Amino acid sequence: MTERVDGRKLRYVHRRGEMLRAATEHALDHGLEDLTLRKVAQAVGVSHATLVHHFTTKEQLITEIVEGVLAETLAVPDLPLDHPDPLREVWRRATGAEGRRHIKLFAAIIAQAVYGDPVLRKAVASSMRQRTQLIADGLVLRGCPRTSAQPIATSVLAAVRGLLVDLITTGDEERVNAAFEDAVTELERRLAELPGQGA
Amino acid sequence: MTERVDGRKLRYVHRRGEMLRAATEHALDHGLEDLTLRKVAQAVGVSHATLVHHFTTKEQLITEIVEGVLAETLAVPDLPLDHPDPLREVWRRATGAEGRRHIKLFAAIIAQAVYGDPVLRKAVASSMRQRTQLIADGLVLRGCPRTSAQPIATSVLAAVRGLLVDLITTGDEERVNAAFEDAVTELERRLAELPGQGA
Incomplete structure (x- = not known):
């Protein structure tokens, strides 16, 4: 299984993908206007710092x-x-x-x-x-x-x-x-x- | 001339129309997202209070x-x-x-x-x-x-x-x-x- 090869990296990738999916769901519900890293972090259930770590800026997200x-x-x-x-x-x-x-x-x-x-x-x-x-x-x-x-x-x-x-x-x-x-x-x-x- | 009949009312009407035109120009340049009564007042060159007097709310404008x-x-x-x-x-x-x-x-x-x-x-x-x-x-x-x-x-x-x-x-x-x-x-x-x- 690939997961055994580099579990840490894979968890990172999974987590980023999950956050992106959750942020996309948030945008599908509310549009782009209301999209701040803080609100997305809240909706996704991670800290603002974690979101910034993965996406750097609101623009990138x-x-x-x-x-x-x-x-x-x-x-x-x-x-x-x-x-x-x-x-x-x-x-x-x-x-x-x-x-x-x-x-x-x-x-x-x-x-x-x-x-x-x-x-x-x-x-x-x-x-x-x-x-x-x-x-x-x-x-x-x-x-x-x-x-x-x-x-x-x-x-x-x-x-x-x-x-x-x-x-x-x-x-x-x-x-x-x-x-x-x-x-x-x-x-x-x-x-x-x-x-x-x-x- | 109509203007003599009720100058005060007509000035009011003209002024409202001018403000609406200026606000529309602002929206045409910048979109709706950036449209606040304060910014429109600034662009139009009237006070915030005057704008509120004529349009009541941002939504009405x-x-x-x-x-x-x-x-x-x-x-x-x-x-x-x-x-x-x-x-x-x-x-x-x-x-x-x-x-x-x-x-x-x-x-x-x-x-x-x-x-x-x-x-x-x-x-x-x-x-x-x-x-x-x-x-x-x-x-x-x-x-x-x-x-x-x-x-x-x-x-x-x-x-x-x-x-x-x-x-x-x-x-x-x-x-x-x-x-x-x-x-x-x-x-x-x-x-x-x-x-x-x-x-």
């Missing part, structure tokens, strides 16, 4: 929370590129209770990023580009020409993000779900009309 | 700022419903320097709304529904059936909001503009294929 949340939001872990219906799967997951908590925090991250926090902005930008590239690759697999794949991927991702924000602010489940379904159906129609995709 | 910004964002004042190319006009305006400042503050408003500020959430929800209805009405004018107009309007608005957020966080002008152009072209194609719209 927030950066790690953000990277984790961006990786989770609008992503389905292990969703294969050739999944038959990836967008509806992403939507199903994102509109569930856990997904909505992530969307809320995502909104808070965006707000903080656009008001000039350069570390957050870089993390958000890189996450958006990666996610767009993933969708573009999936479209190419479905026969979409490379030149169209990037604009389509960019606007599909923008529409999904925008619809999720509409959903969590208005709570209009029926209107927003109908809009998502309409948009996916249109995309499917467009992809089906590509040369070589005929029935 | 924020509500009024938000209502103004939501009315401005993603809207072109006096854009007629039968404008030949309303979406590109909205996009042109929103991606300009002044538009981007509004989008940033809009992102901050959304973040604060989703973390449970009920007044903000209500303002955002009502603004989203109104804006959606306006687009849906425009689509119906162009021959779109009422049943399709609402889902299309909902996802068009979501896509535009999502693309603007992509643009201000990544700065990828070329990729995002191409996505917008692709989405509008697809929408135009869809509307042109409606029964009775043939060439």
